[in-house]
Amino acid sequence: MTIHPDYWNRLYEEEERPGWDMDSATPLVKELLDLAHPLGLRSGGDLVVPGCGYGHDAAELDALGFTVTGLDFAPLAIQGAMHRYGDRVAWSHADWFTTRLGPWEAIFDHTCFVAMDPARRPDYVQACADHLRAGGLWMAVLFHDVKGRPGPPHAVPVPEMRRLAETCFEVLHLGEAVNSHPRRSGREYLLVARKLA
Numbered sequence: 451m452t453i454h455p456d457y458w459n460r461l462y463e464e465e466e467r468p469g470w471d472m473d474s475a476t477p478l479v480k481e482l483l484d485l486a487h488p489l490g491l492r493s494g495g496d497l498v499v500p501g502c503g504y505g506h507d508a509a510e511l512d513a514l515g516f517t518v519t520g521l522d523f524a525p526l527a528i529q530g531a532m533h534r535y536g537d538r539v540a541w542s543h544a545d546w547f548t549t550r551l552g553p554w555e556a557i558f559d560h561t562c563f564v565a566m567d568p569a570r571r572p573d574y575v576q577a578c579a580d581h582l583r584a585g586g587l588w589m590a591v592l593f594h595d596v597k598g599r600p601g602p603p604h605a606v607p608v609p610e611m612r613r614l615a616e617t618c619f620e621v622l623h624l625g626e627a628v629n630s631h632p633r634r635s636g637r638e639y640l641l642v643a644r645k646l647a
C-alpha cells in the first residue's frame with residue numbers, strides 16, 4: 451500500500467538503489483527551470499521537492515542557487531539523502547499530505563505525483579495548492595507511458611492531468627519532455643502550473 455511510509459521504506463531497505471533511483475538528478479531539472487524562468491521563478495527562490503528520495507534533484511536545485519526543502523516520509527530516503535548530500539538542503543521527514551512546513555514559492559515534483567495511488571490524486575493536487583504561496587508554481591515530471599506495468603509509477607493521461615490540475619491551478623505548460631534520461635525517453639511529459647488566486 452503506497453499510502454504508507456513502510457511500503458517505501460521497505461523498498462529502500464531491500465535494495466540500496468531502488469529501481470527508480472537514477473543516482474543523479476533528472477536532466478529535466480534544467481528543462482523545467484527554463485520553462486519556469488519566464489514565469490518569474492529565479493535562482494534564490496525557495497522550492498520544495500516532495501518525495502525527494504535520495505535527494506539528487508533537491509541537491510541539484512540547491513547547487514543552482516535555490517533554497518531547497520527535500521521532503522520524504524520514508525526515513526531511509528531522508529537518511530540516504532543526508533548521507534549523500536549533507537545539510538546543504540533542508541531535509542524533512544514528513545508526509546506531503548499533512549506537513550505544516552512551507553508555504554513555498556515553487557514545487558519540483560519528480561516521480562512523487564506518479565507514485566501516488568490514483569485515488570489520491572485530487573487530494574494531492576489540493577495539497578500542492580495548499581503548500582504554495584499565492585501565485586506559486588507547481589512543476590512536475592509525469593509519465594504517460596509505464597510500459598504496461600501495474601505501478602507505481604502510474605501513468606497519467608495528459609487530458610486527465612489537465613483536468614486534475616485545473617481544479618486548483620492555471621496550466622501554463624503541458625507538453626512532452628525533450629531531455630529525458632535514456633531509460634525514460636519518449637514516456638515523460640512536463641507540467642508547469644500556477645496556483646489560482
Ligand SMILES: C[S@@+](CC[C@H](N)C(=O)[O-])C[C@H]1O[C@@H](n2cnc3c(N)ncnc32)[C@H](O)[C@@H]1O
Nearest residue numbers: 458470501502503522523524545546560561565
Ligand atoms: C518513486 S520514489 C521517487 C524518489 C525520488 N523522487 C527519485 O526520483 O529518486 C517516490 C518517493 O515518494 C515518497 N513518498 C510517497 N508518498 C509520500 C508522501 N505522502 N509524503 C512524502 N513522501 C512520499 C516515497 O517515500 C519515495 O521516496
